[in-house]
Amino acid sequence: MADEERQKENWGEGLSLEGRVNVYPNKALPDLASAGGVAFAARYRHDVSQEMMAIICSRGQIARAEAVNSMRAIDCASVLRLREGGVVHWPAQNAHYYTLAYDRPLAERYWKTLDEAHPVMSEDSINHYFVAPLIKALLEFQRMGLMHGSIRPTNIFWRDGSTTPPQIGDGLSAPAGVGQPDMFETIERAMCQPIARGTGYHTDDCYAFGVTLAMVILGVNPYKGMDDRAILNLKMEKGTFNSLVGARRLSAGHIELLRGLLMDDARQRWTAEDLEQWSTGRRLTPKSSDAGRRASRLFSVAGKDYWQLRPLSLALARNVGEAVKVIEDGSLEKWLTRALVDTERAKSVNESVKLLKESGKTAHYQEQLVTRVCIALDPLGPIHYRGLSVMPSGVATLLAETIVTGGSALQSISEIITSQFVTFWVNMQKDVKVDLVPLAQLFERMRPIVEKPNFGNGLERVAYELNPMAPCLSPMLLKACVLSPKRLLAALEHVAVSGPPASEPMDRHIAAFLATRDKRRDALFAAMGPGETSLRRGLALLALYGELQYRYGPDQLPKVCAWLLPLLEPCMKRFLNKPFQDKVRAQAKEAVGKGDINLLLKRIDDPTRVHGDEQDFLTARLMYQNIRKEITFLEENLRNKDNVMRETGRPVAAALASFMAIVFIALTLGRAILHSLLM
Amino acid sequence: MAKAKAAGKAPKAKGSGMMIFFMIIIGCLVPFGMPTLLVCMGLLPTLVALVTDTDEHRSSLATIGYLNVAGVLPFLIELWQKGQTMEAAVGILRDPLSWVIMLGSAGIGHLMLYTIPVIVGSMVLMRQEARLRTLREGIKQLESIWGPDVTNALSLDIVRQHKGV
Numbered sequence: 001m002a003d004e005e006r007q008k009e010n011w012g013e014g015l016s017l018e019g020r021v022n023v024y025p026n027k028a029l030p031d032l033a034s035a036g037g038v039a040f041a042a043r044y045r046h047d048v049s050q051e052m053m054a055i056i057c058s059r060g061q062i063a064r065a066e067a068v069n070s071m072r073a074i075d076c077a078s079v080l081r082l083r084e085g086g087v088v089h090w091p092a093q094n095a096h097y098y099t100l101a102y103d104r105p106l107a108e109r110y111w112k113t114l115d116e117a118h119p120v121m122s123e124d125s126i127n128h129y130f131v132a133p134l135i136k137a138l139l140e141f142q143r144m145g146l147m148h149g150s151i152r153p154t155n156i157f158w159r160d161g162s163t164t165p166p167q168i169g170d171g172l173s174a175p176a177g178v179g180q181p182d183m184f185e186t187i188e189r190a191m192c193q194p195i196a197r198g199t200g201y202h203t204d205d206c207y208a209f210g211v212t213l214a215m216v217i218l219g220v221n222p223y224k225g226m227d228d229r230a231i232l233n234l235k236m237e238k239g240t241f242n243s244l245v246g247a248r249r250l251s252a253g254h255i256e257l258l259r260g261l262l263m264d265d266a267r268q269r270w271t272a273e274d275l276e277q278w279s280t281g282r283r284l285t286p287k288s289s290d291a292g293r294r295a296s297r298l299f300s301v302a303g304k305d306y307w308q309l310r311p312l313s314l315a316l317a318r319n320v321g322e323a324v325k326v327i328e329d330g331s332l333e334k335w336l337t338r339a340l341v342d343t344e345r346a347k348s349v350n351e352s353v354k355l356l357k358e359s360g361k362t363a364h365y366q367e368q369l370v371t372r373v374c375i376a377l378d379p380l381g382p383i384h385y386r387g388l389s390v391m392p393s394g395v396a397t398l399l400a401e402t403i404v405t406g407g408s409a410l411q412s413i414s415e416i417i418t419s420q421f422v423t424f425w426v427n428m429q430k431d432v433k434v435d436l437v438p439l440a441q442l443f444e445r446m447r448p449i450v451e452k453p454n455f456g457n458g459l460e461r462v463a464y465e466l467n468p469m470a471p472c473l474s475p476m477l478l479k480a481c482v483l484s485p486k487r488l489l490a491a492l493e494h495v496a497v498s499g500p501p502a503s504e505p506m507d508r509h510i511a512a513f514l515a516t517r518d519k520r521r522d523a524l525f526a527a528m529g530p531g532e533t534s535l536r537r538g539l540a541l542l543a544l545y546g547e548l549q550y551r552y553g554p555d556q557l558p559k560v561c562a563w564l565l566p567l568l569e570p571c572m573k574r575f576l577n578k579p580f581q582d583k584v585r586a587q588a589k590e591a592v593g594k595g596d597i598n599l600l601l602k603r604i605d606d607p608t609r610v611h612g613d614e615q616d617f618l619t620a621r622l623m624y625q626n627i628r629k630e631i632t633f634l635e636e637n638l639r640n641k642d643n644v645m646r647e648t649g650r651p652v653a654a655a656l657a658s659f660m661a662i663v664f665i666a667l668t669l670g671r672a673i674l675h676s677l678l679m
Numbered sequence: 680m681a682k683a684k685a686a687g688k689a690p691k692a693k694g695s696g697m698m699i700f701f702m703i704i705i706g707c708l709v710p711f712g713m714p715t716l717l718v719c720m721g722l723l724p725t726l727v728a729l730v731t732d733t734d735e736h737r738s739s740l741a742t743i744g745y746l747n748v749a750g751v752l753p754f755l756i757e758l759w760q761k762g763q764t765m766e767a768a769v770g771i772l773r774d775p776l777s778w779v780i781m782l783g784s785a786g787i788g789h790l791m792l793y794t795i796p797v798i799v800g801s802m803v804l805m806r807q808e809a810r811l812r813t814l815r816e817g818i819k820q821l822e823s824i825w826g827p828d829v830t831n832a833l834s835l836d837i838v839r840q841h842k843g844v
Binding site: 156177202532533570573574576577578579614617620621623624627628630631634635637638642644645646648650651652654655656657658660661662665668669671672675676 | 734736738739741742743745746748749750752753756775776782784787788791792795796799800801802803807808810811814815817818821823824825826828829830832835838839842843844
């Protein structure tokens with residue numbers, strides 16, 4: 001009855017999401033907020049019976065739009081069903097936000113916070129009502145090749161002991177790793193900044209599920225009160241399983257399950273398939289411990305003692321000056337060979353140092369040396385470079401985030417790409433090297449792009465190449481959430497309504513966005529660079545936007561045209577005839593009024609008009625020269641008036657005199673003849 | 680050297696032409712005799728003009744000569760009608776009216792030489808001044824339409840640079 005009443009309740013006009021879902025901004029759902037943004041009530045446009053929630057990605061994070069189709073295809077009771085993903089116009093802030101519409105969860109959040117305690121459930125209850133449904137969810141993720149990235153107790157909707165399956169909440173409203181506490185991340189991902197973790201692998205989800213399961217089994221957070229660094233150090237020292245479970249008494253089945261899921265070596269970690277086998281009764285035997293190998297004697301860095309490679313690698317990355325010393329004096333190599341008895345690792349370190357030295361000393365040589373040595377010491381770990389710790393797949397999200405926030409790490413990211421750290425990192429991988437070759441090739445392709453300074457290239461282009469679904473990150477379009485070139489002009493028109501925010505509707509981001517998403521030629525953008533003449537820039541911009549309007553619309557863009565008009569002044573000045581210039585200006589204004597960029601282009605860049613104007617100018621120049629000659633002649637005449645009178649008046653006088661004489665002679669002769677005849 | 684020779688030849692050729700002209704005149708006059716020659720005394724102004732007119736087109740000679748010949752012609756006809764006798768010729772020359780008519784006609788020629796060039800020249804100069812004003816106006820218009828670069832011969836690229844393109 002209550003449901004029926006709620007269905008009939010009029011929530012007012014909703015905001016349209018892709019024309020299929022209505023989002024209601026006056027119906028906030030604060031309890032369902034996600035890492036990417038707040039949640040609001042939503043309904044299907046034509047079926048109000050379906051209760052939905054929409055997560056508005058308004059926190060400046062780039063939503064994982066590339067995973068939306070995979071997520072929408074997952075129809076599993078233990079995964080919150082994603083119904084729609086797209087851009088919604090939010091009138092209150094005059095902004096567009098990427099929005100994800102999910103079915104409303106059936107229960108509240110299982111854990112409100114990570115520090116709360118829950119009653120310990122029986123092994124059967126956990127296995128039957130919690131583990132089994134979530135194994136199905138993980139199987140679905142694996143089948144779709146999707147890494148969820150946000151599996152944790154606070155993102156699962158369930159009630160202790162409920163027979164309805166738990167539901168995994170949203171994981172797409174922010175980049176993978178953002179919003180996920182470090183304790184649910186693998187050691188190597190936890191070493192990174194959250195935004196630099198990148199989209200991980202299915203095994204990373206299994207690991208997060210393992211930590212979640214351990215908390216559910218124990219009823220408390222074993223890491224309660226510890227900060228992220230302490231948790232990481234503990235995990236590195238003891239291994240995740242030991243650090244999490246410790247001496248607590250668990251059932252044999254759960255120990256086996258947790259050991260498999262919490263393996264720190266991703267190659268040995270259980271996947272969803274292993275979990276399925278486990279659930280059907282087949283027992284697997286994970287290794288007892290995979291904590292890092294300990295050396296026979298310690299290695300001291302910055303006053304602290306290290307016995308294992310991974311903590312040592314992290315310490316070296318954090319103390320570059322000292323790291324360079326121990327690398328260059330050979331003490332690190334000696335320790336690896338003698339104390340750790342790992343000649344292969346020592347050889348890798350030696351080779352990485354040698355390779356860098358052979359390539360010549362570059363800027364930030366010390367940082368580059370330490371980065372390469374750290375990769376050689378801990379190949380599975382992130383790339384540590386100048387304060388950044390980034391997984392190769394996290395370079396993309398880190399770059400996009402840095403651009404959006406205007407962070408200072410852009411130069412370091414650029415150097416990570418140009419120094420080919422990713423290729424080096426891939427080369428250092430042993431078993432999975434083949435799978436990572438495309439990643440290395442992708443970054444090899446990015447290197448020359450970073451080094452090109454012109455429009456349509458540079459780090460901006462790399463950001464769009466590495467983030468295939470990232471919106472245009474141009475500062476003037478950040479609020480417009482432009483995911484496709486099809487919406488670019490409409491967004492610019494919208495932005496221009498409240499006054500153009502920049503001198504021209506083009507910047508390095510828009511150029512890079514179009515070069516990547518619309519596969520535009522570099523030459524087109526080369527004409528827009530700051531080094532080009534304003535004439536070529538204006539015409540190139542007009543040609544580009546004219547084609548975009550022709551292909552994608554909208555038909556009328558008066559504000560964009562008005563924005564472009566001042567840039568076209570050099571194009572008008574190209575006409576040498578001033579009245580014609582004014583005429584072209586008037587015609588251009590007319591085209592601006594119509595909002596037709598192609599008409600504007602036709603008016604100011606008609607080759608026939610330009611050629612005709614040039615010919616007319618040359619004719620006028622010739623005419624000027626002729627007039628000037630005639631003026632000189634006339635001025636000369638006026639200076640010598642007597643000459644003119646003489647030269648023009650005397651012949652006239654002679655002619656007149658001859659005429660008079662002829663008349664007189666004729667009369668005389670006539671008279672004489674008449675006289676002789678009469679005589 | 681060759682130029683000097685050419686310069687020397689030109690006056691010589693002019694001089695010989697004049698000589699032939701005078702010889703023809705004298706040759707023509709011989710058959711008519713002395714009475715006709717006496718009446719031809721009325722052509723003295725023309726002879727003076729012939730000597731003094733340095734104009735290339737001989738406008739003064741033509742103006743005075745045509746009218747002078749027209750003034751002398753009635754007396755020549757009268758002489759020929761009276762049988763070309765010395766008495767008739769002297770009779771004509773004794774009559775002051777004959778001199779007035781013969782020399783007056785040349786005087787009219789002179790008068791025309793002084794007045795008509797002034798009138799015609801003034802008219803021509805007025806037209807030229809008007810044309811000059813029109814041309815100056817045209818130049819201003821050309822400059823206002825095409826800019827100052829219409830006055831020079833710079834390339835189109837440089838002209839556009841001047842316009843800030």
